[in-house]
Amino acid sequence: xxxxxxxxxxxxxxxxxxxxxxxxxxxxxxxxxxxxxxxxxxxxxxxxxxxxxxxxxxxxxxxxxxxxxxxxxxxxxxxxxxxxxxxxxxxxxxxxxxxxxxxxxxxxxxxxxxxxxxxxxxxxxxxxxxxxxxxxxxxxxxxxxxxxxxxxxxxxxxxxxxxxxxxxxxxxxxxxxxxxxxxxxxxxxxxxxxxxxxxxxxxxxxxxxxxxxxxxxxxxxxxxxxxxxxxxxxxxxxxxxxxxxxxxxxxxxxxxxxxxxxxxxxxxxxxxxxxxxxxxxxxxxxxxxxxxxxxxxxxxxxxxxxxxxxxxxxxxxxxxxxxxxxxxxxxxxxxxxxxx
Amino acid sequence: xxxxxxxxxxxxxxxxxxxxxxxxxxxxxxxxxxxxxxxxxxxxxxxxxxxxxxxxxxxxxxxxxxxxxxxxxxxxxxxxxxxxxxxxxxxxxxxxxxxxxxxxxxxxxxxxxxxxxxxxxxxxxxxxxxxxxxxxxxxxxxxxxxxxxxxxxxxxxxxxxxxxxxxxxxxxxxxxxxxxxxxxxxxxxxxxxxxxxxxxxxxxxxxxxxxxxxxxxxxxxxxxxxxxxxxxxxxxxxxxxxxxxxxxxxxxxxxxxxxxxxxxxxxxxxxxxxxxxxxxxxxxxxxxxxxxxxxxxxxxxxxxxxxxxxxxxxxxxxxxxxxxxxxxxxxxxxxxxxxx
DNA sequence: ACTGGCACTCGCTACAGTCGAGTGCCAGGA
DNA sequence: TCCTGGCACTCGACTGTAGCGAGTGCCAGT
Numbered sequence: 001x002x003x004x005x006x007x008x009x010x011x012x013x014x015x016x017x018x019x020x021x022x023x024x025x026x027x028x029x030x031x032x033x034x035x036x037x038x039x040x041x042x043x044x045x046x047x048x049x050x051x052x053x054x055x056x057x058x059x060x061x062x063x064x065x066x067x068x069x070x071x072x073x074x075x076x077x078x079x080x081x082x083x084x085x086x087x088x089x090x091x092x093x094x095x096x097x098x099x100x101x102x103x104x105x106x107x108x109x110x111x112x113x114x115x116x117x118x119x120x121x122x123x124x125x126x127x128x129x130x131x132x133x134x135x136x137x138x139x140x141x142x143x144x145x146x147x148x149x150x151x152x153x154x155x156x157x158x159x160x161x162x163x164x165x166x167x168x169x170x171x172x173x174x175x176x177x178x179x180x181x182x183x184x185x186x187x188x189x190x191x192x193x194x195x196x197x198x199x200x201x202x203x204x205x206x207x208x209x210x211x212x213x214x215x216x217x218x219x220x221x222x223x224x225x226x227x228x229x230x231x232x233x234x235x236x237x238x239x240x241x242x243x244x245x246x247x248x249x250x251x252x253x254x255x256x257x258x259x260x261x262x263x264x265x266x267x268x269x270x271x272x273x274x275x276x277x278x279x280x281x282x283x284x285x286x287x288x289x290x291x292x293x294x295x296x297x298x299x300x301x302x303x304x305x306x307x308x309x310x311x312x313x314x315x316x317x318x319x320x321x322x323x324x325x326x327x328x329x330x331x332x333x334x335x336x337x338x339x340x
Numbered sequence: 341x342x343x344x345x346x347x348x349x350x351x352x353x354x355x356x357x358x359x360x361x362x363x364x365x366x367x368x369x370x371x372x373x374x375x376x377x378x379x380x381x382x383x384x385x386x387x388x389x390x391x392x393x394x395x396x397x398x399x400x401x402x403x404x405x406x407x408x409x410x411x412x413x414x415x416x417x418x419x420x421x422x423x424x425x426x427x428x429x430x431x432x433x434x435x436x437x438x439x440x441x442x443x444x445x446x447x448x449x450x451x452x453x454x455x456x457x458x459x460x461x462x463x464x465x466x467x468x469x470x471x472x473x474x475x476x477x478x479x480x481x482x483x484x485x486x487x488x489x490x491x492x493x494x495x496x497x498x499x500x501x502x503x504x505x506x507x508x509x510x511x512x513x514x515x516x517x518x519x520x521x522x523x524x525x526x527x528x529x530x531x532x533x534x535x536x537x538x539x540x541x542x543x544x545x546x547x548x549x550x551x552x553x554x555x556x557x558x559x560x561x562x563x564x565x566x567x568x569x570x571x572x573x574x575x576x577x578x579x580x581x582x583x584x585x586x587x588x589x590x591x592x593x594x595x596x597x598x599x600x601x602x603x604x605x606x607x608x609x610x611x612x613x614x615x616x617x618x619x620x621x622x623x624x625x626x627x628x629x630x631x632x633x634x635x636x637x638x639x640x641x642x643x644x645x646x647x648x649x650x651x652x653x654x655x656x657x658x659x660x661x662x663x664x665x666x667x668x669x670x671x672x673x674x675x676x677x678x679x680x
Numbered sequence: 681a682c683t684g685g686c687a688c689t690c691g692c693t694a695c696a697g698t699c700g701a702g703t704g705c706c707a708g709g710a
Numbered sequence: 711t712c713c714t715g716g717c718a719c720t721c722g723a724c725t726g727t728a729g730c731g732a733g734t735g736c737c738a739g740t
Contacts, residue, residue, distance in 0.1 A: 027702075028702075029701095038714090039714055040702095040714095041704095041713075041714055041716090044704075048704080060720090061703075061721055062700090062701065062720050062722065065702095102500065140476050140490075140492060142475065148498075152480060152482075152500075156502070158490070158498070162442055235599075236598075236599065240590060240591055251591065252580040255577035259574060259575070366732065367733075367734080368732080380683095381736095382681085382682055398733090398734085399691095400691065401689055401691090401734075402732070404733065
């Protein structure tokens with residue numbers, strides 16, 4: 001497939017123009033706005049080739065060209081440089097850092113920041129429990145037969161669960177249980193807890209055995225099975241920018257997809273370490289999101305990844321800019337987490 | 341203003357037809373679909389009066405009539421009976437109850453249930469801290485100079501905050517602090533804590549005074565000032581039902597409003613005890629929501645109200661149905677909370 | 681007080697005509 | 711061999727016109 005440099009330049013120009021104007025771009029306009037050094041007719045020939053190869057297409061016969069998903073892919077992979085952030089953006093990111101008092105706060109600020117900077121829908125995954133370690137487990141007596149189990153992870157996440165005990169326990173019992181549980185589980189990675197919890201039951205003093213069994217069940221449920229992931233979302237109003245042109249006139253499928261945590265997790269959660277992932281159009285697995293693209297990356301203190309974050313918007317988005325912003329925000333959040 | 345029974349019946353018929361068909365309703369169609377016992381011409385005369393009084397209007401000269409906000413208001417206040425729930429709806433509500441394991445879970449299930457039943461946007465406020473009491477305050481040592489402060493409210497809400505201490509504290513110190521704090525604050529209503537926290541500092545042993553001062557600051561911040569309210573949202577995709585007819589073609593302002601917690605709180609939070617509140621069109625104070633209506637009510641264990649919940653949709657909504665659903669859900673949630 | 685009849689309004693749809701951006705192709709030139 | 715200018719063609723967007731029909735307001739009659 002003969003894609004020489006000029007054809008690539010033409011593709012790049014088409015993507016850039018289309019992203020900024022949102023209108024199909026024709027050969028004449030192209031040579032006027034970019035220094036391609038050739039005539040419109042030549043560009044037309046190149047366009048014909050690009051179309052044949054599936055990188056661009058014509059919405060209707062006598063209109064300009066529009067990039068296809070494949071065209072965006074080539075653009076992202078080979079034709080674009082990551083834009084450096086503007087000083088204003090850097091300032092905005094730094095400013096958001098100060099004053100965050102806890103994890104909830106950090107996540108909420110981050111997701112709003114991302115939405116504001118990229119003008120897209122922003123998604124931030126809370127630090128995944130699977131990738132966290134237990135810092136402390138607390139048992140708070142609520143009544144004689146009820147405990148509140150509070151788990152604090154090293155990432156700052158706190159999960160709690162009410163536990164109905166099989167029988168009454170004394171304050172001393174609670175102290176013993178707390179000690180036993182923490183001795184066994186503190187600093188363990190959550191993904192490795194099941195056997196430890198099992199051991200906990202087996203090694204428990206006979207008197208506390210039934211209580212410990214109940215606790216163990218809840219522990220496993222809370223820490224491993226349920227609630228595993230949480231998500232914050234912001235900027236849905238940005239979907240309405242660009243009128244009804246993006247998303248072929250209906251936000252319905254997009255909004256539906258955004259309500260499903262599972263979907264969002266798949267989109268931003270499954271990211272390989274320290275790579276920025278770009279999913280364009282139907283590259284993602286959800287029919288509802290065929291008209292959308294996602295830019296996401298992992299974040300975490302230091303080099304480890306504890307969660308994902310990213311933005312979602314129309315395929316016609318500013319990829320270089322969004323990639324730069326997502327990366328920068330992820331790095332800053334990582335630093336922030338490292339401080340704790 | 342002479343609104344005799346028949347005119348009211350006409351208004352009711354107009355509202356019902358318009359809500360279900362979404363099209364301006366004319367005099368002929370009206371007499372066909374409802375047993376009004378009079379001719380179209382008579383209905384037209386009545387319509388002219390209703391229009392003069394501001395209850396209905398014509399989108400354009402030769403179209404049918406559409407209710408105004410004022411018309412909906414009259415309909416809600418005087419012309420509609422609350423619809424009894426269908427057995428299917430009752431079953432759905434009951435089914436959602438089982439298996440809720442903690443407050444987060446209850447709130448999320450509730451908001452999704454509401455969205456599903458009403459096919460509108462659902463909003464649920466977490467139990468307000470201002471209306472809760474302290475059940476327990478826990479101090480968890482993270483390092484020698486850092487504590488995690490965990491507050492458990494009687495409504496099941498748990499708030500946590502990392503506290504940076506002025507100097508190192510021992511495990512015994514922590515135990516003392518925990519005891520002092522709980523002695524003073526347990527079972528206190530959160531709105532009444534400020535003087536108690538003040539007393540806490542003044543009565544603290546000299547050695548613990550600086551630490552207690554820091555804790556007091558964070559306590560006040562966490563319990564009273566910050567994070568006071570939380571909100572869960574679901575069903576935004578329902579806004580796209582009815583195509584672009586509702587909300588005059590742009591979801592933008594609605595989506596923007598839904599992103600502001602403050603706005604949502606005003607809408608569903610300020611509700612008088614055990615009344616269902618209906619805000620129609622521009623009766624609410626936000627310009628962005630002039631095309632929307634809100635049905636909300638308070639909920640809580642027993643007769644007390646600890647938070648609000650409701651739905652938001654186009655002014656053209658099924659008020660009787662939504663009012664019934666909102667009330668029923670609120671009652672069920674209240675019962676659920678009472679069990680804990 | 682209600683009804684049937686009638687003239688009128690006006691948005692909606694269909695259709696025809698024009699305009700123009702953009703294309704594909706081809707013959708000629710570097 | 712590759713590029714260019716020229717030219718015929720396509721087709722969507724826009725405009726103007728005409729007919730249709732739902733719906734109205736008014737009025738005279740019961």
